[in-house]
Amino acid sequence: MESVLALDNVWLALLLKVVLLLGFFLTAPLVVGYIEHKGLAHMQSRLGPMEAGRFHGIGQLPADGVKFLQKEDIIPAAADRWVFSLAPGVALVPALVVLAVVPLGPGLWAEDLDAGIFFALAVSSVGVLGVLMAAWASANKYSLMGGIRAAAQLIAYELPLVLGAAGVVLQAQTLSLVGIVEAQHSFTLLGAVPVPYAVPQAVGLALFFVAALAELSRPPFDMPIADSEIIFGHMTEYTGLRYAFFMLAEYAGMVVLSALATVLFLGGWYVWPGVPLPAGPLGVLLGFGVSFGKIVTLTFVMIWFRATFPRLREDQLQRMSWLFLIPLALLNIVGVAVAKVYG
Protein backbone atom coordinates (compact mmCIF):
# COMPACT_ATOMS: atom_id res chain seq x y z
CA MET A 1 0.00 0.00 0.00
CA GLU A 2 1.16 3.53 -0.80
CA SER A 3 1.13 6.45 1.59
CA VAL A 4 -1.64 8.94 0.77
CA LEU A 5 1.07 11.57 1.12
CA ALA A 6 3.15 10.09 -1.73
CA LEU A 7 2.53 12.95 -4.18
CA ASP A 8 4.21 13.51 -7.54
CA ASN A 9 5.86 16.64 -6.20
CA VAL A 10 8.42 15.28 -3.75
CA TRP A 11 9.07 18.60 -2.02
CA LEU A 12 5.40 19.38 -1.50
CA ALA A 13 4.90 15.89 -0.08
CA LEU A 14 7.85 16.39 2.25
CA LEU A 15 6.47 19.72 3.48
CA LEU A 16 3.01 18.24 4.04
CA LYS A 17 4.44 15.30 5.97
CA VAL A 18 6.51 17.52 8.24
CA VAL A 19 3.62 19.93 8.89
CA LEU A 20 1.11 17.17 9.63
CA LEU A 21 3.51 15.32 11.91
CA LEU A 22 4.38 18.52 13.79
CA GLY A 23 0.66 19.17 14.19
CA PHE A 24 0.05 15.69 15.55
CA PHE A 25 3.14 15.91 17.76
CA LEU A 26 1.95 19.16 19.37
CA THR A 27 -1.73 18.26 19.82
CA ALA A 28 -1.83 14.55 20.76
CA PRO A 29 0.23 15.08 23.98
CA LEU A 30 -2.28 17.79 24.97
CA VAL A 31 -5.11 15.27 24.73
CA VAL A 32 -3.12 12.86 26.91
CA GLY A 33 -2.24 15.64 29.34
CA TYR A 34 -5.89 16.61 29.66
CA ILE A 35 -6.88 12.99 30.28
CA GLU A 36 -4.19 12.78 32.93
CA HIS A 37 -5.45 15.95 34.64
CA LYS A 38 -9.06 14.86 34.72
CA GLY A 39 -8.69 11.08 34.83
CA LEU A 40 -6.22 11.14 37.69
CA ALA A 41 -8.35 13.72 39.51
CA HIS A 42 -11.46 11.57 39.32
CA MET A 43 -9.55 8.43 40.33
CA GLN A 44 -8.55 10.36 43.45
CA SER A 45 -12.07 11.74 44.06
CA ARG A 46 -11.31 15.35 43.18
CA LEU A 47 -12.27 17.61 40.32
CA GLY A 48 -9.02 18.62 38.65
CA PRO A 49 -8.81 21.90 36.71
CA MET A 50 -12.29 23.42 36.20
CA GLU A 51 -11.86 27.10 35.27
CA ALA A 52 -9.65 27.66 32.21
CA GLY A 53 -11.51 27.33 28.91
CA ARG A 54 -14.95 27.26 30.54
CA PHE A 55 -15.75 23.56 29.92
CA HIS A 56 -14.15 21.47 32.69
CA GLY A 57 -10.78 23.18 32.47
CA ILE A 58 -10.23 22.17 28.85
CA GLY A 59 -8.05 25.22 28.26
CA GLN A 60 -5.74 24.46 31.16
CA LEU A 61 -2.88 22.97 29.13
CA PRO A 62 -2.67 25.76 26.51
CA ALA A 63 -2.83 28.21 29.41
CA ASP A 64 0.01 26.35 31.12
CA GLY A 65 1.96 26.49 27.87
CA VAL A 66 1.59 30.27 27.65
CA LYS A 67 2.57 30.58 31.30
CA PHE A 68 5.71 28.49 30.79
CA LEU A 69 6.63 30.67 27.82
CA GLN A 70 6.66 33.78 30.03
CA LYS A 71 8.68 32.29 32.87
CA GLU A 72 12.22 33.33 33.63
CA ASP A 73 14.83 30.88 32.42
CA ILE A 74 17.18 30.23 35.33
CA ILE A 75 20.44 28.40 34.69
CA PRO A 76 22.26 27.75 37.99
CA ALA A 77 25.69 29.38 38.25
CA ALA A 78 27.34 26.01 38.88
CA ALA A 79 25.74 24.31 35.87
CA ASP A 80 27.39 23.46 32.58
CA ARG A 81 25.47 26.09 30.60
CA TRP A 82 25.49 24.64 27.09
CA VAL A 83 24.72 21.07 27.99
CA PHE A 84 22.08 22.26 30.44
CA SER A 85 20.35 24.36 27.77
CA LEU A 86 20.43 21.74 25.04
CA ALA A 87 19.20 18.80 27.15
CA PRO A 88 15.41 19.45 26.83
CA GLY A 89 15.72 19.62 23.05
CA VAL A 90 17.64 16.34 22.94
CA ALA A 91 14.93 14.71 25.05
CA LEU A 92 12.12 16.06 22.86
CA VAL A 93 13.23 15.70 19.24
CA PRO A 94 13.55 11.85 19.11
CA ALA A 95 9.84 11.48 19.99
CA LEU A 96 9.01 13.60 16.93
CA VAL A 97 11.37 11.67 14.66
CA VAL A 98 9.87 8.29 15.63
CA LEU A 99 6.49 9.51 14.33
CA ALA A 100 7.95 9.41 10.81
CA VAL A 101 7.48 5.64 10.67
CA VAL A 102 4.33 5.17 12.77
CA PRO A 103 1.27 4.39 10.64
CA LEU A 104 -1.88 6.09 11.97
CA GLY A 105 -4.38 5.03 9.32
CA PRO A 106 -4.63 3.30 5.92
CA GLY A 107 -2.06 5.19 3.85
CA LEU A 108 -1.64 7.62 6.72
CA TRP A 109 2.06 7.47 7.44
CA ALA A 110 5.04 9.58 6.46
CA GLU A 111 7.45 6.81 5.50
CA ASP A 112 7.21 3.03 5.48
CA LEU A 113 10.86 2.20 6.23
CA ASP A 114 11.99 -1.41 5.75
CA ALA A 115 13.61 -1.26 9.17
CA GLY A 116 10.46 0.35 10.68
CA ILE A 117 10.21 -1.14 14.17
CA PHE A 118 13.97 -1.27 14.52
CA PHE A 119 14.26 2.40 13.57
CA ALA A 120 11.46 3.34 15.98
CA LEU A 121 12.99 1.52 18.95
CA ALA A 122 16.48 2.82 18.19
CA VAL A 123 15.43 6.45 17.84
CA SER A 124 13.07 6.43 20.82
CA SER A 125 15.93 5.39 23.10
CA VAL A 126 18.00 8.43 22.09
CA GLY A 127 15.79 10.56 24.35
CA VAL A 128 17.56 9.23 27.44
CA LEU A 129 20.65 11.14 26.35
CA GLY A 130 18.71 14.33 27.07
CA VAL A 131 17.94 13.05 30.56
CA LEU A 132 21.58 12.18 31.18
CA MET A 133 22.75 15.54 29.84
CA ALA A 134 20.31 17.35 32.12
CA ALA A 135 21.34 15.25 35.11
CA TRP A 136 25.04 15.77 34.67
CA ALA A 137 24.98 19.42 33.57
CA SER A 138 22.80 20.56 36.49
CA ALA A 139 25.74 20.05 38.88
CA ASN A 140 23.19 19.11 41.52
CA LYS A 141 23.43 15.98 43.67
CA TYR A 142 19.76 15.12 43.30
CA SER A 143 19.93 15.53 39.54
CA LEU A 144 23.02 13.35 39.30
CA MET A 145 21.43 10.55 41.33
CA GLY A 146 18.25 10.80 39.31
CA GLY A 147 20.24 10.65 36.10
CA ILE A 148 22.16 7.55 37.15
CA ARG A 149 18.93 5.87 38.19
CA ALA A 150 17.36 6.83 34.88
CA ALA A 151 20.28 5.38 32.95
CA ALA A 152 20.23 2.11 34.89
CA GLN A 153 16.48 1.82 34.49
CA LEU A 154 16.55 2.54 30.79
CA ILE A 155 19.20 -0.04 30.03
CA ALA A 156 17.39 -2.63 32.15
CA TYR A 157 14.01 -2.10 30.50
CA GLU A 158 15.23 -1.52 26.97
CA LEU A 159 15.69 -5.29 26.64
CA PRO A 160 12.14 -6.44 27.53
CA LEU A 161 10.84 -3.70 25.23
CA VAL A 162 12.93 -4.77 22.26
CA LEU A 163 12.50 -8.51 22.89
CA GLY A 164 8.72 -8.06 23.28
CA ALA A 165 8.65 -6.41 19.86
CA ALA A 166 10.91 -9.15 18.44
CA GLY A 167 8.17 -11.72 19.12
CA VAL A 168 5.84 -9.79 16.83
CA VAL A 169 8.55 -9.54 14.18
CA LEU A 170 8.94 -13.34 14.34
CA GLN A 171 5.24 -13.80 13.79
CA ALA A 172 4.73 -11.12 11.12
CA GLN A 173 8.05 -11.84 9.33
CA THR A 174 8.66 -8.17 8.62
CA LEU A 175 10.19 -5.16 10.35
CA SER A 176 8.00 -2.67 8.49
CA LEU A 177 5.27 -1.27 10.76
CA VAL A 178 2.82 -1.09 7.88
CA GLY A 179 3.72 -4.67 7.00
CA ILE A 180 3.04 -5.73 10.60
CA VAL A 181 -0.44 -4.15 10.54
CA GLU A 182 -1.23 -5.89 7.24
CA ALA A 183 0.12 -9.25 8.46
CA GLN A 184 -2.00 -8.87 11.58
CA HIS A 185 -5.05 -8.04 9.46
CA SER A 186 -4.85 -11.42 7.74
CA PHE A 187 -3.92 -13.38 10.88
CA THR A 188 -6.26 -16.03 12.24
CA LEU A 189 -5.84 -18.00 15.44
CA LEU A 190 -5.75 -21.75 14.68
CA GLY A 191 -6.64 -20.86 11.11
CA ALA A 192 -10.18 -19.84 11.99
CA VAL A 193 -10.63 -16.95 14.46
CA PRO A 194 -9.30 -13.54 13.40
CA VAL A 195 -7.69 -11.87 16.44
CA PRO A 196 -5.07 -9.13 16.88
CA TYR A 197 -1.55 -10.18 17.94
CA ALA A 198 -2.47 -9.21 21.50
CA VAL A 199 -3.94 -12.73 21.86
CA PRO A 200 -1.09 -14.98 20.62
CA GLN A 201 1.49 -12.44 21.86
CA ALA A 202 -0.14 -11.69 25.23
CA VAL A 203 3.20 -12.13 27.01
CA GLY A 204 4.90 -9.87 24.48
CA LEU A 205 2.25 -7.19 24.98
CA ALA A 206 2.63 -7.32 28.75
CA LEU A 207 6.43 -7.10 28.47
CA PHE A 208 6.25 -4.26 25.97
CA PHE A 209 3.76 -2.27 28.01
CA VAL A 210 5.56 -2.65 31.34
CA ALA A 211 8.91 -1.84 29.73
CA ALA A 212 7.36 1.18 27.99
CA LEU A 213 6.18 2.51 31.35
CA ALA A 214 9.70 2.08 32.71
CA GLU A 215 11.30 3.68 29.66
CA LEU A 216 9.08 6.71 30.17
CA SER A 217 9.80 6.77 33.93
CA ARG A 218 6.07 6.68 34.50
CA PRO A 219 4.79 5.43 37.86
CA PRO A 220 5.24 2.77 39.24
CA PHE A 221 8.68 3.10 37.61
CA ASP A 222 9.31 6.75 38.47
CA MET A 223 12.31 6.09 40.69
CA PRO A 224 14.53 8.48 38.64
CA ILE A 225 12.32 11.42 39.63
CA ALA A 226 11.12 10.07 42.99
CA ASP A 227 9.91 13.31 44.57
CA SER A 228 10.09 12.07 48.15
CA GLU A 229 13.81 11.26 47.89
CA ILE A 230 15.54 13.19 45.16
CA ILE A 231 13.19 16.18 44.62
CA PHE A 232 12.62 15.79 40.88
CA GLY A 233 15.68 13.95 39.59
CA HIS A 234 17.18 15.39 36.44
CA MET A 235 14.52 18.14 36.26
CA THR A 236 15.26 19.60 39.71
CA GLU A 237 17.07 22.67 38.40
CA TYR A 238 14.86 23.32 35.38
CA THR A 239 12.36 26.15 35.12
CA GLY A 240 10.03 27.65 32.56
CA LEU A 241 10.06 26.48 28.96
CA ARG A 242 12.93 24.05 29.40
CA TYR A 243 11.01 22.24 32.11
CA ALA A 244 7.88 22.34 29.92
CA PHE A 245 9.82 20.64 27.14
CA PHE A 246 10.73 17.77 29.43
CA MET A 247 7.06 17.35 30.31
CA LEU A 248 6.09 17.53 26.63
CA ALA A 249 8.75 14.88 25.91
CA GLU A 250 7.16 12.62 28.52
CA TYR A 251 3.64 12.96 27.09
CA ALA A 252 4.86 12.69 23.51
CA GLY A 253 6.74 9.56 24.58
CA MET A 254 3.52 8.12 25.97
CA VAL A 255 1.78 8.78 22.67
CA VAL A 256 4.63 7.31 20.62
CA LEU A 257 5.03 4.12 22.65
CA SER A 258 1.25 3.64 22.80
CA ALA A 259 1.15 4.09 19.04
CA LEU A 260 3.84 1.44 18.63
CA ALA A 261 1.96 -0.93 20.94
CA THR A 262 -1.20 -0.27 18.92
CA VAL A 263 0.57 -1.15 15.69
CA LEU A 264 2.38 -4.19 17.06
CA PHE A 265 -0.31 -5.79 19.18
CA LEU A 266 -3.74 -4.18 18.73
CA GLY A 267 -4.17 -4.36 14.97
CA GLY A 268 -3.23 -0.77 14.11
CA TRP A 269 -5.90 1.16 12.23
CA TYR A 270 -8.27 -1.82 11.71
CA VAL A 271 -11.23 -2.08 14.06
CA TRP A 272 -10.63 -5.83 14.20
CA PRO A 273 -8.39 -8.04 12.05
CA GLY A 274 -10.27 -9.35 9.02
CA VAL A 275 -12.84 -6.51 9.08
CA PRO A 276 -12.01 -4.21 6.14
CA LEU A 277 -12.40 -0.43 6.29
CA PRO A 278 -14.42 1.43 3.64
CA ALA A 279 -12.33 2.65 0.71
CA GLY A 280 -11.49 6.28 0.06
CA PRO A 281 -11.18 9.29 2.38
CA LEU A 282 -13.87 7.96 4.75
CA GLY A 283 -11.75 4.86 5.38
CA VAL A 284 -8.67 6.99 6.04
CA LEU A 285 -10.54 9.15 8.56
CA LEU A 286 -12.14 6.15 10.23
CA GLY A 287 -8.78 4.35 10.36
CA PHE A 288 -7.17 7.37 11.98
CA GLY A 289 -10.03 7.54 14.50
CA VAL A 290 -9.66 3.86 15.36
CA SER A 291 -5.91 4.05 15.81
CA PHE A 292 -6.09 7.26 17.81
CA GLY A 293 -8.79 5.69 19.98
CA LYS A 294 -6.51 2.73 20.71
CA ILE A 295 -3.58 5.05 21.46
CA VAL A 296 -5.66 7.13 23.88
CA THR A 297 -6.98 3.97 25.56
CA LEU A 298 -3.42 2.74 26.15
CA THR A 299 -2.30 6.10 27.55
CA PHE A 300 -5.36 6.01 29.81
CA VAL A 301 -4.19 2.63 31.13
CA MET A 302 -0.76 4.21 31.81
CA ILE A 303 -2.46 6.94 33.84
CA TRP A 304 -4.59 4.33 35.60
CA PHE A 305 -1.38 2.50 36.60
CA ARG A 306 -0.11 5.75 38.06
CA ALA A 307 -3.15 6.00 40.31
CA THR A 308 -3.02 2.31 41.24
CA PHE A 309 0.51 1.08 41.94
CA PRO A 310 3.02 2.34 44.50
CA ARG A 311 6.53 3.16 43.34
CA LEU A 312 9.03 0.30 43.15
CA ARG A 313 12.25 0.57 45.14
CA GLU A 314 15.38 0.93 43.03
CA ASP A 315 16.83 -2.54 43.67
CA GLN A 316 13.42 -4.21 43.28
CA LEU A 317 13.08 -2.44 39.98
CA GLN A 318 16.42 -3.75 38.72
CA ARG A 319 15.77 -7.28 39.96
CA MET A 320 12.32 -7.31 38.38
CA SER A 321 13.82 -6.61 35.00
CA TRP A 322 16.97 -8.77 35.11
CA LEU A 323 15.57 -11.79 36.94
CA PHE A 324 11.98 -11.80 35.76
CA LEU A 325 11.21 -9.75 32.65
CA ILE A 326 14.34 -10.51 30.61
CA PRO A 327 14.25 -14.31 31.15
CA LEU A 328 10.51 -14.20 30.44
CA ALA A 329 11.16 -12.23 27.25
CA LEU A 330 13.74 -14.79 26.09
CA LEU A 331 11.35 -17.66 26.85
CA ASN A 332 8.65 -15.81 24.93
CA ILE A 333 10.93 -15.53 21.90
CA VAL A 334 11.75 -19.23 22.07
CA GLY A 335 8.07 -20.11 22.44
CA VAL A 336 7.00 -17.97 19.49
CA ALA A 337 9.86 -19.34 17.37
CA VAL A 338 8.97 -22.97 18.15
CA ALA A 339 5.32 -22.26 17.36
CA LYS A 340 6.40 -20.58 14.10
CA VAL A 341 8.49 -23.54 12.97
CA TYR A 342 6.40 -26.47 14.22
CA GLY A 343 2.97 -24.88 14.73
Next chain:
Amino acid sequence: MGQYYTAYATVAALVAAGIALVAVAFALNRLIRPDRAYGGKLTTYECGLDPVGQGWSQTHIRYYLFAFMFVVFDVETLFIFPWAVHLGDAGPASGFILGVMLVFLFFVTLTLPYEWRKGVLKWV
Protein backbone atom coordinates in the same frame (compact mmCIF):
# COMPACT_ATOMS: atom_id res chain seq x y z
CA MET B 1 15.87 10.61 -5.93
CA GLY B 2 15.47 6.94 -5.18
CA GLN B 3 12.83 5.55 -2.84
CA TYR B 4 15.45 4.87 -0.18
CA TYR B 5 16.80 8.41 -0.12
CA THR B 6 13.33 10.00 -0.20
CA ALA B 7 12.38 7.97 2.87
CA TYR B 8 15.39 9.09 4.85
CA ALA B 9 15.01 12.66 3.54
CA THR B 10 11.74 12.77 5.49
CA VAL B 11 13.57 11.62 8.59
CA ALA B 12 16.23 14.29 8.09
CA ALA B 13 13.53 16.93 7.49
CA LEU B 14 11.80 15.90 10.73
CA VAL B 15 15.05 16.22 12.68
CA ALA B 16 15.48 19.71 11.18
CA ALA B 17 11.85 20.58 11.99
CA GLY B 18 12.35 19.41 15.57
CA ILE B 19 15.44 21.55 15.99
CA ALA B 20 13.61 24.51 14.42
CA LEU B 21 10.66 23.98 16.78
CA VAL B 22 12.96 24.12 19.82
CA ALA B 23 14.86 27.13 18.44
CA VAL B 24 11.70 29.12 17.61
CA ALA B 25 10.14 28.34 20.98
CA PHE B 26 13.23 29.59 22.82
CA ALA B 27 13.53 32.69 20.62
CA LEU B 28 9.91 33.54 21.43
CA ASN B 29 10.56 32.74 25.08
CA ARG B 30 13.55 35.11 25.08
CA LEU B 31 11.39 37.97 23.79
CA ILE B 32 8.68 37.80 26.44
CA ARG B 33 10.32 36.38 29.55
CA PRO B 34 11.79 38.46 32.38
CA ASP B 35 15.53 38.13 32.96
CA ARG B 36 16.50 39.24 36.45
CA ALA B 37 18.87 36.60 37.72
CA TYR B 38 20.87 37.33 40.87
CA GLY B 39 22.73 35.53 43.64
CA GLY B 40 20.17 33.42 45.45
CA LYS B 41 18.30 32.36 42.32
CA LEU B 42 21.45 31.02 40.76
CA THR B 43 22.57 28.77 43.59
CA THR B 44 22.27 25.03 43.31
CA TYR B 45 19.09 23.71 44.93
CA GLU B 46 19.71 21.70 48.06
CA CYS B 47 16.44 21.95 49.97
CA GLY B 48 17.03 25.58 50.94
CA LEU B 49 20.40 25.07 52.63
CA ASP B 50 23.64 26.33 51.16
CA PRO B 51 25.02 23.67 48.83
CA VAL B 52 27.73 21.48 50.32
CA GLY B 53 30.78 20.72 48.20
CA GLN B 54 30.41 20.16 44.49
CA GLY B 55 27.40 18.91 42.53
CA TRP B 56 29.63 16.51 40.61
CA SER B 57 30.37 14.58 43.74
CA GLN B 58 31.86 11.11 43.71
CA THR B 59 29.38 8.35 44.36
CA HIS B 60 29.51 4.61 44.20
CA ILE B 61 27.68 3.78 41.01
CA ARG B 62 26.49 0.24 41.60
CA TYR B 63 24.86 0.20 38.23
CA TYR B 64 27.99 -0.02 36.12
CA LEU B 65 27.80 -3.82 36.17
CA PHE B 66 24.31 -3.59 34.70
CA ALA B 67 25.81 -1.61 31.86
CA PHE B 68 28.13 -4.53 31.06
CA MET B 69 25.21 -6.95 31.11
CA PHE B 70 23.27 -4.59 28.90
CA VAL B 71 26.00 -4.58 26.28
CA VAL B 72 25.96 -8.39 26.20
CA PHE B 73 22.20 -8.57 25.77
CA ASP B 74 21.87 -5.64 23.43
CA VAL B 75 24.26 -7.16 20.92
CA GLU B 76 22.23 -10.34 21.22
CA THR B 77 18.97 -8.56 20.41
CA LEU B 78 20.66 -7.15 17.31
CA PHE B 79 21.25 -10.74 16.18
CA ILE B 80 17.68 -11.72 16.95
CA PHE B 81 15.99 -9.29 14.56
CA PRO B 82 17.34 -10.53 11.20
CA TRP B 83 16.86 -14.07 12.43
CA ALA B 84 13.27 -13.29 13.46
CA VAL B 85 12.37 -11.81 10.06
CA HIS B 86 13.57 -14.86 8.13
CA LEU B 87 12.83 -17.80 10.41
CA GLY B 88 9.30 -18.15 9.01
CA ASP B 89 10.33 -18.40 5.35
CA ALA B 90 13.35 -20.69 5.77
CA GLY B 91 11.40 -23.80 4.76
CA PRO B 92 13.03 -27.15 5.65
CA ALA B 93 16.09 -25.43 7.13
CA SER B 94 14.02 -23.62 9.77
CA GLY B 95 14.39 -26.37 12.39
CA PHE B 96 18.18 -26.12 12.15
CA ILE B 97 18.11 -22.30 12.27
CA LEU B 98 15.92 -22.45 15.37
CA GLY B 99 18.30 -24.93 17.02
CA VAL B 100 21.33 -22.74 16.38
CA MET B 101 19.59 -19.74 17.93
CA LEU B 102 18.61 -21.82 20.97
CA VAL B 103 22.27 -22.72 21.54
CA PHE B 104 23.23 -19.06 21.18
CA LEU B 105 20.49 -17.92 23.58
CA PHE B 106 21.51 -20.59 26.09
CA PHE B 107 25.07 -19.30 26.27
CA VAL B 108 24.03 -15.67 26.46
CA THR B 109 21.48 -16.38 29.18
CA LEU B 110 24.21 -18.01 31.29
CA THR B 111 25.16 -14.41 32.09
CA LEU B 112 22.17 -14.08 34.39
CA PRO B 113 22.83 -16.96 36.82
CA TYR B 114 26.49 -15.95 36.86
CA GLU B 115 25.66 -12.37 37.84
CA TRP B 116 23.16 -13.68 40.37
CA ARG B 117 25.77 -15.90 42.01
CA LYS B 118 28.14 -12.94 42.10
CA GLY B 119 25.51 -10.98 44.01
CA VAL B 120 25.35 -8.15 41.52
CA LEU B 121 21.58 -7.97 41.56
CA LYS B 122 21.20 -7.68 45.30
CA TRP B 123 22.54 -4.85 47.42
CA VAL B 124 20.07 -4.15 50.19
